[in-house]
Amino acid sequence: MCMAVPSRITAIDGFTATVEAFGVERQTSLMLLGEDVAVGDYLILGAGGSFAAEKVPEDAALEALNYLSQVLADGQA
Amino acid sequence: MFPEARLDVTLTVQxxxxxxVKVRSNRLVQASRLFAGRRPHEVTQLLPTVFALCGTAQVLAGLGAMEQAAGLPPQQRHARQIMLLAETIGEHGLGLARDWPTLVGCDPDLPAARRIKIAMVSVRTALYPGGDWHRPGGGTLAPQHDRITAAIAEVRGALTDLLGADPESILSNFQAWIATAQTPAARLLAQLQAPPLAGFGRGPFLPMPDQGPADLTARMAGDHDGAYLARPHSGDRVYETGPLARVAWHPVVAGLLGDFGPGLLARLTARLVEVVSCLQEMTELLQDLNASQYSACVADGVGLGLVEAARGLLAHRVEVDGGKVKRYQILAPTEWNFHPEGPLVRGLKGAAAGQDLERRATLLVHALDPCVACHVTVDHHA
Known part of the structure; x- marks a missing residue:
């Protein structure tokens, strides 16, 4: 399934953000976002992860991460 | 770490x-079963974040399933269709602006991609300012016509810049546009007009029926191990879903299908045609849109919600018992199109290899537009 993992911004350099999710850091472009973001905000990345697709509120991100943790623990495709 | 979903396509040349053609997928097609035990509105609140790539379509399929389970007719249909069209335009627009230029060696047009995406994302809040669009039974619909009209105009402007001409005029003079325009989109389609490329990837064309296969409900209900969700079928048929199946009737697409079959040219053109038809439909639906309110929706039952998402038919099936979800299933279009016997594989099997097979196969993957990253490998040594 095309699941999206909310990723927390740990650093921003121009239009590039470093984000973290499930202990893994990666870089993503902020070029396609229509709103300002800051370190600590949560982003959903598009397919492949090269571009951030949208900013999500912290409560929605944490709820989604909790659900995704259950999916990971469940381990069944 | 959370495993990144991907598809791996391996072609063996002899x-x-x-x-x-082997297609390997690590997609978690049964993940939605963990919605069991949650209340319906909790699920539709979670859906757009967890399945964000086509988050609107996912929520609308979920709402359709839950409302059917509650015995309600589909709610706020026009507003929801407008949101769905906005998402489809946004997804196809990203393809045209960001991905197509790279297929002819140009840089992505990120400013155009940004204009299209931001305009289409604004449509949700222009319809439901309170943000409750994902509420089963309907949200507080208070459409701001001016904002939506402005968003449509912004996309038309971005597409005109991107394509080098007004999108509607392109479809009336398609061949002339391809022959004369110097934009990456026109150059890509011009390259694909060469017969070996135009028809590359054609196989038996089995378009998805309207409202899905007749046996969809029964097969999903009987799928207790997830095998059907991973590899859907309808007896001996694995349908193709998405833009080509939906706009095969359009004169431009029908002409290309007649000349070259369901290959690269018809498939990529279908995405362009669909963007234009979505803009037209959105404009029409907006004329009759009025404010409306939520109607209660919590009832036990079984429901199936179907929507035509950007990449094809998306199905959600829910069983609600005691006010909570007992079972939840999602069948996404990528499982049809990238099925081991689906349109990608049918189109590649038996194709002439040649030097640029990997590029041609990658173009076909782009044309079928999977919702996860997809990597193509050619094995010449088997």
Whole structure:
């Protein structure tokens, strides 16, 4: 399934953000976002992860991460 | 770490032709079963974040399933259709602006991609300012016509810049546009007009029926191990879903299908045609849109919600018992189109290999537009 993992911004350099999710850091472009973001905000990345697709509120991100943790623990495709 | 979903397509070449096509997927097609135990509105609140790539379509399929389970007719249909069209335009627009230029060696047009995406994302809040669009039974619909009209105009402007001409005029003079426009989109389609490319990837064309296969409900209900969700079928048929199946009737697409079959040219053109038809439909639906309110929706039952998402038919099936979800299933279009016997594989098997097979196969993957990253490998040594 095309699941999206909310990723927390740990650093921003121009239009590039470093984000973290499930202990893994990666870089993503902020070029396609229509709103300002800051370190600590949560982003959903598009397919492949090269571009951030949208900013999500912290409560929605944490709820989604909790659900995704259950999916990971469940381990069944 | 959370495993990144991806598809791996491996082509084995023997005696100059593609003898075997293997598609490996690590997509978590049963993840939605963990919605069991949650209340319906909790699920539709979670859906757009967890399945964000086509988050609107996912929520609308979920709402359709839950409302059917509650015995309600589909709610706020026009507003929801407008949101769905906005998402489809946004997804196809990203393809046209960001991905197509790279297929002819140009840089992505990120400013155009940004204009299209931001305009289409604004449509949700222009319809439901309170943000409750994902509420089963309907949200507080208070459409701001001016904002939506402005968003449509912004996309038309971005597409005109991107394509080098007004999108509607392109479809009335398609061949002339391809022959004269210097934009990456026109150059890509011009390259694909060469017969070996135009028809590359054609196989038996089995378009998805309207409202899905007749046996969809029964097969999803009987799928207790997730095998059907991973590899859907309808007896001996694995349908193709998405833009080509939906706009095969359009004169431009029908002409290309007649000349070259369901290959690269018809498939990529279908995405362009669909963007234009979505803009037209959105404009029409907006004329009759009025404010409306939520109607209660919590009832036990079984429901199936179907929507035509950007990449094809998306189905959600829910069983609600005691006010909570007992079972939840999602069948996404990528499982049809990238099925081991689906349109990608049918189109590649038996194709002439040649030097640029990997590029042609990658173009076909782009044309079928999977919702996860997809990597193509060619094995010439088997």
């Amino acid at each position: 005696s100059g032709t593609v003898a075997q």
